[in-house]
Amino acid sequence: MADEKRTLSPMDRVWNFFISVKLAIATLIVLAVTSILGTLIEQNQPPEKYHQIYEDWAFTLMDSINLFDMYHSKWFLFILVLFTVNLSCCTLDRFPKMLRVVRNPRTKLDGSLEKTLSLSDRWKRKGHLSEWTGKYSEALSASFAKPKVTEDGGEVHLYAETGVASRFGVYVTHLSIIFIFLGAIVGNVAGFKGYVNIPEGESVTQVPVRGGIAMQDLGFTVRCNSFRLETYPTGQPKAFMSDLSVIEGGRETLRKTIVVNDPLQYNGIWFYQSSYGQAGGATAQVAVSRRDGTPMGALALTANEPVPIEGYGVVRGVDYVENFQGMGPALRVAVEKPGQPAASFWLVQGRPDLDRQRADSLVFSFGGLSSKMFTGLQVAKDPGVNIVWLGCALMVIGLIMAFFLSHQRVWVRLAQGTDGRVEVVLAGSASRNRLAFEKRFEKLQSGVKAAGQ
Amino acid sequence: MSNVILFNLTTVLFGAASALYLGALYAKNENLAGAGTWVCILAAVVSTAAIGVRWYESYQMGIGRIPVTNLYESLVFFAWSVNLFYLIVERKYRNRTFGAFVMPIAFITMVFAVYNDSSIQPLVPALQSYWLHAHVITCFIGYAAFAVSAGVALMYLLKARQEAAKISEGVVGLLPSCKMLDDLVYRAIIWGFPFLTVGIITGAAWANYAWGTYWSWDPKETWSLIVWLVYALFLHARITRGWHGRRAAIISIVGFLATVMCYLGVNLLLSGLHSYGGG
Numbered sequence: 147m148a149d150e151k152r153t154l155s156p157m158d159r160v161w162n163f164f165i166s167v168k169l170a171i172a173t174l175i176v177l178a179v180t181s182i183l184g185t186l187i188e189q190n191q192p193p194e195k196y197h198q199i200y201e202d203w204a205f206t207l208m209d210s211i212n213l214f215d216m217y218h219s220k221w222f223l224f225i226l227v228l229f230t231v232n233l234s235c236c237t238l239d240r241f242p243k244m245l246r247v248v249r250n251p252r253t254k255l256d257g258s259l260e261k262t263l264s265l266s267d268r269w270k271r272k273g274h275l276s277e278w279t280g281k282y283s284e285a286l287s288a289s290f291a292k293p294k295v296t297e298d299g300g301e302v303h304l305y306a307e308t309g310v311a312s313r314f315g316v317y318v319t320h321l322s323i324i325f326i327f328l329g330a331i332v333g334n335v336a337g338f339k340g341y342v343n344i345p346e347g348e349s350v351t352q353v354p355v356r357g358g359i360a361m362q363d364l365g366f367t368v369r370c371n372s373f374r375l376e377t378y379p380t381g382q383p384k385a386f387m388s389d390l391s392v393i394e395g396g397r398e399t400l401r402k403t404i405v406v407n408d409p410l411q412y413n414g415i416w417f418y419q420s421s422y423g424q425a426g427g428a429t430a431q432v433a434v435s436r437r438d439g440t441p442m443g444a445l446a447l448t449a450n451e452p453v454p455i456e457g458y459g460v461v462r463g464v465d466y467v468e469n470f471q472g473m474g475p476a477l478r479v480a481v482e483k484p485g486q487p488a489a490s491f492w493l494v495q496g497r498p499d500l501d502r503q504r505a506d507s508l509v510f511s512f513g514g515l516s517s518k519m520f521t522g523l524q525v526a527k528d529p530g531v532n533i534v535w536l537g538c539a540l541m542v543i544g545l546i547m548a549f550f551l552s553h554q555r556v557w558v559r560l561a562q563g564t565d566g567r568v569e570v571v572l573a574g575s576a577s578r579n580r581l582a583f584e585k586r587f588e589k590l591q592s593g594v595k596a597a598g599q
Numbered sequence: 600m601s602n603v604i605l606f607n608l609t610t611v612l613f614g615a616a617s618a619l620y621l622g623a624l625y626a627k628n629e630n631l632a633g634a635g636t637w638v639c640i641l642a643a644v645v646s647t648a649a650i651g652v653r654w655y656e657s658y659q660m661g662i663g664r665i666p667v668t669n670l671y672e673s674l675v676f677f678a679w680s681v682n683l684f685y686l687i688v689e690r691k692y693r694n695r696t697f698g699a700f701v702m703p704i705a706f707i708t709m710v711f712a713v714y715n716d717s718s719i720q721p722l723v724p725a726l727q728s729y730w731l732h733a734h735v736i737t738c739f740i741g742y743a744a745f746a747v748s749a750g751v752a753l754m755y756l757l758k759a760r761q762e763a764a765k766i767s768e769g770v771v772g773l774l775p776s777c778k779m780l781d782d783l784v785y786r787a788i789i790w791g792f793p794f795l796t797v798g799i800i801t802g803a804a805w806a807n808y809a810w811g812t813y814w815s816w817d818p819k820e821t822w823s824l825i826v827w828l829v830y831a832l833f834l835h836a837r838i839t840r841g842w843h844g845r846r847a848a849i850i851s852i853v854g855f856l857a858t859v860m861c862y863l864g865v866n867l868l869l870s871g872l873h874s875y876g877g878g
Contacts, residue, residue: 167839171832178828178857185818185869217816330814339811378721385724406724407809418811526811534813538800545796549789581782 164235173229180225184216230327237320244313253296253305255557255573263557265587266573269595275302275560278568278598282558285597289590290556304558312577315548318540325537332530338362339528344370345425345520349393353525364415364525367393371401373422373519386422388521414527421522430463430477431513432493442508447479458508459483466515470494477512553577556590602656602666603717605649606675610709612642613678617706620698624773632695639686639702646679653719662721667735669720670866674712676735677862678705680743684787688747692783694775700750730805738798738823742858744791745830748784749855752848755780759845781844784851785837792830799823818869822861829854 154162163169187208188195196205196214212219252259260266271278279295279302286293286306293304340353340362349369355362371389378384385405392400392412402410409418427449434442434455445453447463454460460482470476473494480490494500498511556574563569572594576583619635622628653666666672685701754774761771774780802820803813814820833850836842842850 167835170835171840174828174832174835178825178832181821181825181828184816185821185865189816217821380721382721383724384721385727405727407728407730407805409808409811416811418809420810524811528807528811531807531813535804538803542793542797542800545793549793 161235161239164232165239166232167236169228169232170236173225173232177225177229180216180222183213187213187216189217190215226327230324233320233323237317241317244317248310248313251305251307251555253294253557254298254303255305255559255571259557260559260571260573263573263575265575265584266571267591267595268569268571270563270565270567270569271598272567275562275568278560278570279304281598282560282570282594285594286556286558286590289593290554293556293558300561302560304560305555307553307555309551309553309577311547312551312553315544315546315551318544318547320544322537322540322544325540326534329530329533329535329537332533333528334530337526337528337530340525341420341522342525343423343425343520343522344368344388346370346373346518355525362525365394365413366399368417368523369393370521373521375422375519386419388419388422388523390417390521414529416526416528418524418526419521420524423520423522425518425520428466428515428517430466430515432461432463432477432479433498433511433513435498435509435511437502437507437509444513447477452482455508459486464490473497475512475514477515479510549578552579552583554583554586556587558594600653600656600717600719602649602653605645605652606709606717607713609642609646609649609675609678610706610713612638612645613682613702613706613709616642616698617702620695620702624696624699627773629695632698635698635702636686636689636695639682639689639698643679643682643686646675646682650676650679657719660719662719664722664727665732665735666719667739668722668726668731669716671712671715671717673735673739673862674708674715676739677742677746678708678712680739681705681708681746684740684743684747688783688787692775692779694779696774697747697751697754697783700754701747704746704750725809728805728809730801730808734798734801734805737794737801741791741795741798742862744787744794745826745851745855745858748787748791748851751780751783751787752851755784755848756845759848777844781847784848788830788833788851788854792827792834795823795827795830799827818865819861822857822865826854826857826861829857 191214193205196208200208208214211221216222283293283295283304286304291306291308293306296303296305338355340355342350342353344350347370349367350364351367352361352363354360369391371391373386373388375386376384387403387405389403390401390410391398392410400410400412404410404417404419406419409416411417430445430447432445432447434445436442442455445455445461447453447461450462450464452460452462462480462482463477464480465478467476467478470492475495476492477495478490478492480488482488491501491504493510493512495512495514498509501510554574554576556572559571561569572591574583574587574590616635616638619631619638623630623632623635650666653672654664657664657666667676681701682705685697685705688697688701689695755777757771758774758777758780762777766772799820802823806815807813829850833842833847833854836850837847
């Protein structure tokens, strides 16, 4: 061993380092342990927050090794790369060997192989070699798998196998991890993630990305037609939804109402319902009519903003209460007429008859408060995501192949004995779940033995 | 609420089963263990009914959702899975001593659940998705398998110490052979690992559909990855480096501790996207 080590070239040593399972185990431990750090230290918080928790020297130290955004740090990336290189090298090293073994199975049950197999049986039958070869081939085909027949020096060997795929499970699983990383890289390079607030009735053509330091053109326009919030009786939000339109070339090309868990997709860009809020202050709707009932139009009053009415004066909304003297929501307006002292009075929602008693030239009817909402959308384009899903599918398939299939092999050797009878040896092995194979082998044993009797 | 009454009854049954299995070990009385099995089967029936009733009652309340969406519900679902997984193991391995090590896990979980808010709350919009079903169910079957593995690993450590000292009397003498325990530690993990994997994948798919990001290094996600890495380590160490027995048993227990941290610790100690799961 020592001599062998000395004669290894540096290249071989590097290669041996990267194909070792010890490295794999070490990387798994290092990944698991370092990952814990980022769950204990809240990630990507504003610096002020960290300053409140940590002393200055600790902050500086932790910041210098990127502990506040550790999963995107160079050193964490380095561990992931090491993990992937190790995985790839192991696969490159072992896969061809496995392929060779699978392509050229040991079809002959010679003495040395027989010694390594714990499950075996032998018996003798009267008759001719070719006759029993045919019978046992049939028996194996019927209850296990069609055997390959090899003749060698007066002996006949039957070899049958099932579940070869289980040998490849580990490679499929490893490959799947590479696919997932590849998908993540593609997504990072060719995709973007952003967030945008759109007030009702307004549109955007670009969204801020990378925490707002850059703008990304969408290539089309997205308009928020309206936003709606539904609540449970407790006041908790039950559902919130935005009616969105995609406008391209001056034409609406898609319209969809999105809710959480049901996004809109256009040209590979996804819009996810994420949050909502009030866009600006509330607006009070006030209808105006003459004393004789002739409508004069409607006012939209925002807080303390004067609105002139020609030939009358200036109207402002100055106060609002949810319940005015038990009559429900009410708005207090102030009216300034030229040459007269300013007056203010309450308008109860939906009660113009009360205002009529004021004996003025105009009658106001308060229709209620409405507030304009904005919808908060996550915007994402990730061309790598399907590669990630392919990787995930492969991983599940690989794990099932590796853990729930078993490569089972059965050999039968027939030889014409000196006493004129045919000597038969039956043996088998399984790559995993030997207990279950033992039972199967017992059944096979009695089935094969009984064949042709 | 009748579902809560049924869950309380389940708690009592799990406690009774644990007592019977432990009593069977101490008194070396196989009849007690046999009774334990029947109590477990009864508990399986009652807890399944309780989950069904709770599901039905949520519809009657006008909420209508699968009962796996808050801490109380996830705890009872975990206990339900552990009990079921245990019954399968008991039947397959024809040995009832496992019960003394596994059923207390189900019992303690239910006791913990009883101290949590058991009311049926409406779902926040983020949880209203069909992915919820696949995600939670696969994760919890994985967790249950890991719990069984860790319980058996503990049995292994006790048994191995006694075998080393060449004693065969006492309570530990009744435990199955080290070889069998070691095999079961591994076998439970190869069931749990694919389920955890599918649980993580369905979680990622759901996150991608809800937020446009399949992985955001949120503490829950990160801890699920840590759990996954620990069991990946177990499998590699065992299959390629031949780590059996004591070392394998210790990794199984460490893996289950990481699972508990992922499941409860993250909600109770850390903050993140799954905080609503904290009840």
